[in-house]
Amino acid sequence: xxxxxxxxxxxxxxxxxxxxxxxxxxxxxxxxxxxxxxxxxxxxxxxxxxxxxxxxxxxxxxxxxxxxxxxxxxxxxxxxxxxxxxxxxxxxxxxxxxxxxxxxxxxxxxxxxxxxxxxxxxxxxxxxxxxxxxxxxxxxxxxxxxxxxxxxxxxxxxxxxxxxxxxxxxxxxxxxxxxxxxxxxxxxxxxxxxxxxxxxxxxxxxxxxxxxxxxxxxxxxxxxxxxxxxxxxxxxxxxxxx
Amino acid sequence: xxxxxxxxxxxxxxxxxxxxxxxxxxxxxxxxxxxxxxxxxxxxxxxxxxxxxxxxxxxxxxxxxxxxxxxxxxxxx
Numbered sequence: 001x002x003x004x005x006x007x008x009x010x011x012x013x014x015x016x017x018x019x020x021x022x023x024x025x026x027x028x029x030x031x032x033x034x035x036x037x038x039x040x041x042x043x044x045x046x047x048x049x050x051x052x053x054x055x056x057x058x059x060x061x062x063x064x065x066x067x068x069x070x071x072x073x074x075x076x077x078x079x080x081x082x083x084x085x086x087x088x089x090x091x092x093x094x095x096x097x098x099x100x101x102x103x104x105x106x107x108x109x110x111x112x113x114x115x116x117x118x119x120x121x122x123x124x125x126x127x128x129x130x131x132x133x134x135x136x137x138x139x140x141x142x143x144x145x146x147x148x149x150x151x152x153x154x155x156x157x158x159x160x161x162x163x164x165x166x167x168x169x170x171x172x173x174x175x176x177x178x179x180x181x182x183x184x185x186x187x188x189x190x191x192x193x194x195x196x197x198x199x200x201x202x203x204x205x206x207x208x209x210x211x212x213x214x215x216x217x218x219x220x221x222x223x224x225x226x227x228x229x230x231x232x233x234x235x236x237x238x239x240x241x242x
Numbered sequence: 243x244x245x246x247x248x249x250x251x252x253x254x255x256x257x258x259x260x261x262x263x264x265x266x267x268x269x270x271x272x273x274x275x276x277x278x279x280x281x282x283x284x285x286x287x288x289x290x291x292x293x294x295x296x297x298x299x300x301x302x303x304x305x306x307x308x309x310x311x312x313x314x315x316x317x318x319x
Binding site: 037038039042045046048049086088091092095096099100102103201208209212215216219222223226227 | 258259261262264265266269272273276280283284287290291295297298301310
C-alpha cells in the first residue's frame with residue numbers, strides 16, 4: 001500500500017488546483033471560436049478526455065510488457081488500473097463528443113465519420129478486457145493472458161490513430177498537429193492546461209484505485225493470518241488482480 | 243478575484259449553453275459517482291479492519307487471562 005499512497009495528497013491537491021485553473025481559463029480567458037461560438041468550449045473537455053484515455057490504454061499495454069518481463073504482480077495491477085481508468089475516461093470523452101456533435105451537426109452520432117467509429121471500436125475492444133480476466137480462474141494465467149491482451153490492444157491504439165489521421169473523408173475537426181495546430185495562443189494555453197489537469201486526474205484516480213485494491217489484498221492477508229484460511233469469505237472469480 | 247470576474251467576458255449561455263453545460267455536467271457527474279464508489283469501498287475496508295482489530299484485542303485478552311506456565315526452576319523443585 002505504501003508505494004501508491006506516497007505523494008497521493010500532493011497529487012490530489014495539484015489535480016484540484018489544475019482543474020479549477022483550467023475551468024477558469026476555458027470559460028473566462030479563452031476567446032469564443034469564430035466559427036462555432038460558445039459550443040466549442042466542449043473541445044476543452046472532450047479532446048483531453050479522449051487523448052488521456054487513449055494514452056491510458058497504451059500505458060496499460062506498456063505495463064503488460066513490464067509484467068511479462070518481470071513477473072511482478074504490481075505491474076499487472078498497474079495495467080489493470082490503467083485500462084480500468086481509461087475506460088471510464090473514454091466513456092466521458094465519448095459522451096462529451098456526442099453532445100458536441102448534437103449541438104454542432106444536429107446528430108448524436110455519425111456512423112460515416114471514421115474518427116468517431118474508430119474511437120468506439122477501441123472502447124468496445126477494451127470493454128472485453130474485464131470479461132476476459134473474469135473468465136479465467138487461475139490468477140497466474142489470468143494475469144498472463146490479460147497482459148498479452150493489453151499489449152496487443154495497446155499497440156492497436158496508435159496504429160488506429162495514425163490510420164484515421166490519414167483518412168481524407170471526415171467531418172471531425174483537426175485542430176492539433178505536430179506543427180502546433182491552428183489554435184490561437186490563448187486557446188492553446190486553455191487547452192494544454194485542461195490536458196494537464198485531465199492527465200493529473202487520471203494519475204490521481206489510478207493511484208487511489210491501486211491503493212484501494214492493495215488495502216483490500218492486505219486486509220485479506222491479515223484476516224488469513226489471524227483466523228486461518230477457513231475464516232476468509234469466499235472470493236469467487238474476480239476480474240481484479242488478487 | 244472579483245476584478246478578474248468583472249473583466250471576464252460574459253458567457254453566452256442563451257445559444258449553445260445547454261450543450262456545453264450538459265458536457266461538463268456529464269464529466270462532473272461521472273467524477274462524483276466514481277468518488278462515491280471509492281468512498282463506499284473505503285468504508286467497507288475500514289469496517290473489516292475494525293473487525294480484525296477487535297478480534298486481535300479479544301485474542302490478546304484471552305492470552306492474558308489464561309494461566310501462565312510455571313518457570314522451569316519451580317517445575318524441577
